[in-house]
Amino acid sequence: MLAADxxxxxxxxxxxxxxxxxxxxxLIAPLLVFVLVTFLAPIADMLFxxxxxxxxxxxxxxxxxxxxxxxxDEEELPPEEVFEAFYVDMVLAREQKxxxxxxTRLNYEKTGLSxxxxxSGRGIGRFDTDVYTDALVDADPSWEEGATWEDxxxxxGVRSALPFTASTWDRWSAVLGADGKNSSEEDIEDFIVTxxxxxxxxxxxxxxxxxxxxxxxAFAGIEPISxxxxxxxxxxxxxxxxxxxxxxxxxxxxxxxxxxxxxDMQKTPDGIEQRPENQRIYLMLFGRTMFxxxxxxxxxxxxxxxxxxxxxxxxxxxxxxxxxxxxxxFWTSLLVRTSxxxxxLQQQGVINDVLVWLGMVADDGRLVMINNQTGTIIAMTHxxxxxxxxxxxxxxxxxxPSYLRxxxxxxxxxxxxxxxxxFPQSVPGIGAGSILVFILSIGYYITPEIVGxxxxxxxxxxxxxxxxxxxxxxxxxxxxxxxxxxVLILYWAYDRIVGIDNVKLGG
Amino acid sequence: MAGKTxxxxxxxxxxxxxxxxxxxxxxxxxxxxxxxGFLGLIIGAVLLGAMAFVAxxxxxxxxxxxxxxxxxxxxxxxxxxxxxxxxxxxxFGWFFGWLTWWLYEGRYREKLAPYLTPGQVLWHFxxxxxxxxxxxxxxxxxxxxxxxxxxxxDFFTFTPEMLRFEAEGYxxxxxxxxxxxxxxxxxxxxxxxxAPAATLLSVSFxxxxxxxxxxxxxxxxxxxMAILISPMIVPLIISAAGMYFFYSRIGLQGTYFGxxxxxxxxxxxxxxxxxxATLVGFDRSLTRAAANMGANPVTTxxxxxxxxxxxGVISGGLFAFITSFDExxxxxxxxxxxxxxxxxxxxxxxxxxxxxxxxxxxxxxxTLSILLLATVELLRRRSERLRGMSPG
Numbered sequence: 001m002l003a004a005d006x007x008x009x010x011x012x013x014x015x016x017x018x019x020x021x022x023x024x025x026x027l028i029a030p031l032l033v034f035v036l037v038t039f040l041a042p043i044a045d046m047l048f049x050x051x052x053x054x055x056x057x058x059x060x061x062x063x064x065x066x067x068x069x070x071x072x073d074e075e076e077l078p079p080e081e082v083f084e085a086f087y088v089d090m091v092l093a094r095e096q097k098x099x100x101x102x103x104t105r106l107n108y109e110k111t112g113l114s115x116x117x118x119x120s121g122r123g124i125g126r127f128d129t130d131v132y133t134d135a136l137v138d139a140d141p142s143w144e145e146g147a148t149w150e151d152x153x154x155x156x157g158v159r160s161a162l163p164f165t166a167s168t169w170d171r172w173s174a175v176l177g178a179d180g181k182n183s184s185e186e187d188i189e190d191f192i193v194t195x196x197x198x199x200x201x202x203x204x205x206x207x208x209x210x211x212x213x214x215x216x217x218a219f220a221g222i223e224p225i226s227x228x229x230x231x232x233x234x235x236x237x238x239x240x241x242x243x244x245x246x247x248x249x250x251x252x253x254x255x256x257x258x259x260x261x262x263x264d265m266q267k268t269p270d271g272i273e274q275r276p277e278n279q280r281i282y283l284m285l286f287g288r289t290m291f292x293x294x295x296x297x298x299x300x301x302x303x304x305x306x307x308x309x310x311x312x313x314x315x316x317x318x319x320x321x322x323x324x325x326x327x328x329x330f331w332t333s334l335l336v337r338t339s340x341x342x343x344x345l346q347q348q349g350v351i352n353d354v355l356v357w358l359g360m361v362a363d364d365g366r367l368v369m370i371n372n373q374t375g376t377i378i379a380m381t382h383x384x385x386x387x388x389x390x391x392x393x394x395x396x397x398x399x400x401p402s403y404l405r406x407x408x409x410x411x412x413x414x415x416x417x418x419x420x421x422x423f424p425q426s427v428p429g430i431g432a433g434s435i436l437v438f439i440l441s442i443g444y445y446i447t448p449e450i451v452g453x454x455x456x457x458x459x460x461x462x463x464x465x466x467x468x469x470x471x472x473x474x475x476x477x478x479x480x481x482x483x484x485x486x487v488l489i490l491y492w493a494y495d496r497i498v499g500i501d502n503v504k505l506g507g
Numbered sequence: 508m509a510g511k512t513x514x515x516x517x518x519x520x521x522x523x524x525x526x527x528x529x530x531x532x533x534x535x536x537x538x539x540x541x542x543x544g545f546l547g548l549i550i551g552a553v554l555l556g557a558m559a560f561v562a563x564x565x566x567x568x569x570x571x572x573x574x575x576x577x578x579x580x581x582x583x584x585x586x587x588x589x590x591x592x593x594x595x596x597x598x599f600g601w602f603f604g605w606l607t608w609w610l611y612e613g614r615y616r617e618k619l620a621p622y623l624t625p626g627q628v629l630w631h632f633x634x635x636x637x638x639x640x641x642x643x644x645x646x647x648x649x650x651x652x653x654x655x656x657x658x659x660x661d662f663f664t665f666t667p668e669m670l671r672f673e674a675e676g677y678x679x680x681x682x683x684x685x686x687x688x689x690x691x692x693x694x695x696x697x698x699x700x701x702a703p704a705a706t707l708l709s710v711s712f713x714x715x716x717x718x719x720x721x722x723x724x725x726x727x728x729x730x731x732m733a734i735l736i737s738p739m740i741v742p743l744i745i746s747a748a749g750m751y752f753f754y755s756r757i758g759l760q761g762t763y764f765g766x767x768x769x770x771x772x773x774x775x776x777x778x779x780x781x782x783x784a785t786l787v788g789f790d791r792s793l794t795r796a797a798a799n800m801g802a803n804p805v806t807t808x809x810x811x812x813x814x815x816x817x818x819g820v821i822s823g824g825l826f827a828f829i830t831s832f833d834e835x836x837x838x839x840x841x842x843x844x845x846x847x848x849x850x851x852x853x854x855x856x857x858x859x860x861x862x863x864x865x866x867x868x869x870x871x872x873x874t875l876s877i878l879l880l881a882t883v884e885l886l887r888r889r890s891e892r893l894r895g896m897s898p899g
Contacts, residue, residue: 017724020722020723020724021724021725021726023719023722024719024720024722024724024725025719025725025726026719027715027716027718027719027722028715028716028719028720028725028731030712030715030716031712031713031715031716031735031775032716032731032734032735034708034712034771034772034775035734035735035737035738035772035775038750038768038769038771038772039737039738039746039750039772040734040737041753042746042749042750042751042752042753042754043741043745043746043749044749045749045752045753045756046745046748046749046752046753049752303641303644306634306637306638306641307638307641307642307645310634310635310638322642324880325642325645325646326645327880327884328646328649328873328876328877328880329645329646329648329649331829331876331877331879331880331883332649332872332873332876333829333832333833333850333869333872333873333876334833334835334850335833335835335850335853335854335857335869335872336649336652336853336869336872336873337648337649338857339652339853339857339865339866339869340648340649340651340652340869341648342663342857343648343651343652343655343663343664343866344647344648344651346663346664348662348663348664349663349664350651350655350664350665353664353665357540358536358539358540359539359540359541359542359544360539382644382645382648385645386645414627414630439740439742442742443741443742443743443744443745444742445742445743445744445836446835446836446854449858450854450857450858460742460744463744463745463748464744464747464748464836464840467748467751467840468840473752476748477748477752480744480745480748480749483742483744483745484741484742484745487740487741487742487745491733491737491740494740495729495733
């Protein structure tokens with residue numbers, strides 16, 4: 001069979017269908033791109049941040065590469081050359097004011113490191129390494145000028161013979177360059193000379209360049225300075241292998257440390273183990289979030305079921321009027337409802353005042369209903385109740401009342417008729433409402449923050465705390481990822497049971 | 508509604524004890540407030556029982572006895588508790604008058620099926636009382652806020668002056684504060700700037716996509732739908748965290764544009780849901796007819812399809828608007844002090860300096876949501892009428 005233009009009908013139909021598909025996709029595409037950029041990319045970024053750990057490697061590149069050879073299981077400090085690299089890395093980091101950031105990062109893993117890095121940043125300029133510089137400048141004053149060094153490292157032979165010094169010089173030039181300065185015009189710094197000393201004194205670069213040989217002879221008579229003891233002079237903690245183990249453990253660019261932290265575990269040199277008793281909070285918080293969400297979901301079923309039933313069984317006009325009582329809270333600002341509960345539940349609040357006025361509670365024995373779990377549960381049950389009532393109502397509307405009458409006329413008691421006939425048919429509504437309420441409640445932030453005090457807060461409040469107060473973004477991202485995983489599983493279940501197309505909004 | 512069951516007067520030994528029991532309950536409350544619960548219980552039971560008996564068996568006329576109940580208990584309340592007592596007493600009196608006659612005349616059976624046993628009748632009304640209590644639970648917090656916002660003191664509770672209905676107990680000072688305080692005015696301005704922009708974005712993108720989604724042959728429909736609905740499902744704190752990280756990377760954190768984009772993303776699911784629901788009832792032959800008569804797709808869209816789905820689009824837009832207008836978690840992270848919106852200001856107000864101005868704002872917002880609710884309801888009816896789904 002042929003279409004009007006002579007092509008086979010089958011082909012022509014297929015083309016028409018393809019056109020339709022493309023047109024539909026073109027209509028969807030702008031929104032899809034929009035959601036990808038404004039919503040999914042941020043989520044992906046969060047997932048990425050939960051494992052990302054570039055900061056140690058970026059701030060202490062030389063130290064990390066030399067530390068990788070160190071066997072962290074032994075009760076010994078890393079070798080001197082690690083300290084030499086660390087000296088160079090720290091001076092460069094201090095110039096860019098990065099050492100405090102690194103200290104803050106490592107402090108999440110081992111307390112005390114933040115102040116240690118801060119202190120070392122201040123003390124590192126007072127190292128005794130100026131004797132190297134003095135010896136070199138005594139031999140030839142031109143060593144003090146940056147141009148000499150610039151010239152020296154333009155020689156490829158020198159670069160390959162003295163790799164550590166060359167890379168130090170390059171990083172130093174880059175740091176100065178970022179400040180708009182030129183390294184060849186600046187005076188030489190002690191740490192670069194120290195880098196040169198560490199390499200030249202081992203005989204590296206001998207005979208490559210006359211200047212290198214000159215430096216070697218200038219350094220010849222000097223007593224070597226132990227960088228390790230210089231660091232230990234600043235703070236004894238640098239002589240503690242534990243500190244170095246922490247740096248070693250958190251050196252990789254991608255780590256699971258944040259996730260371990262969010263389930264109260266930690267990485268130690270002996271492997272993964274539970275955190276000390278007094279530092280375990282996240283499993284407890286996750287557990288509490290789950291438990292309270294379950295309680296809230298259950299109270300919503302308990303309160304929502306009768307209301308949905310009566311709405312579905314009353315005459316249309318009355319039901320519509322009563323529906324307003326359900327929809328008004330649904331449409332009212334979350335903040336308004338939360339503040340209303342704060343007003344009602346306070347110790348000097350409306351409920352307590354009424355109870356005292358009625359004489360049911362003594363004036364000095366006012367009930368504590370806020371800043372604890374009770375407050376969170378009451379307020380959130382109220383806030384999420386419409387999300388339970390609406391799906392229940394839409395399911396119950398479809399159950400014919402004649403079924404109940406038929407059951408009763410066949411001899412069932414009220415209870416049997418309800419439990420064996422009506423209830424099973426309303427289960428899809430309960431399922432839909434429960435998943436919705438549960439999903440919404442485990443991610444709640446505002447209400448627990450305001451009425452929850454310290455014992456009624458959820459995991460979301462902890463995430464917010466890590467983002468805005470403790471600035472431990474990686475941990476916040478890991479906690480968020482776990483929460484997201486739970487929600488997505490439930491979302492998937494919801495989609496299977498109800499279908500996302502069937503979400504109803506206010507009737 | 509016509510009665511299902513013929514009604515008849517009930518014997519004294521049925522209704523007097525019931526009224527007395529309710530009286531005992533009320534008496535218990537009054538009694539505990541006055542110091543002796545047990546005495547109140549006895550007095551309440553005897554007094555109300557006797558009043559019910561006198562009203563039905565001696566005076567025997569309904570209207571005057573109902574008024575009698577009201578006035579009597581109102582006076583009693585006035586003596587015990589002043590003006591608030593008077594109001595509560597009058598309400599109780601009205602209730603007991605109604606209860607007495609309702610039971611005595613057997614009116615409670617009127618609308619119930621004749622075969623119900625007394626136990627079932629009792630359950631029927633108990634169930635209604637339970638539902639009533641839940642409705643009270645739903646609506647009370649919202650109603651309590653309104654009178655409190657007229658408080659003349661800086662308290663979050665009813666002052667004795669307010670309860671005595673004295674004029675000096677009430678004032679508009681919190682509203683004045685809202686209208687004159689710079690913080691609140693800035694917040695209001697920000698909200699009014701951000702919400703419509705976000706709504707416009709989500710409505711225009713969302714409507715187009717909904718039309719695309721509702722055509723018959725869309726590949727990966729389920730997956731696309733799942734992605735588009737996800738901003739509604741993913742916990743706000745996670746969206747907020749992700750957006751904070753990502754937007755600060757690309758320099759949108761702390762800008763109006765960033766907040767608008769974030770809010771538009773959050774509003775999209777609502778637009779998609781409402782518009783696709785409207786499109787379910789849309790008759791596709793109308794667009795084909797328009798094309799047949801020579802209209803190009805754009806004309807068809809604006810002259811045929813759009814007017815028909817407009818109610819759905821507008822109510823989706825209202826949902827998106829209220830989402831943005833109410834949203835606080837995301838703006839808290841994505842915005843900076845310059846983008847402080849009304850909910851944000853309320854949030855800080857609740858957390859830090861607790862000022863009753865919040866209650867005035869809350870009352871204004873409740874009024875706003877009543878208006879929005881009414882609009883959405885009207886639109887829904889109109890949409891159903893346009894699509895021929897319900898008569899009238």
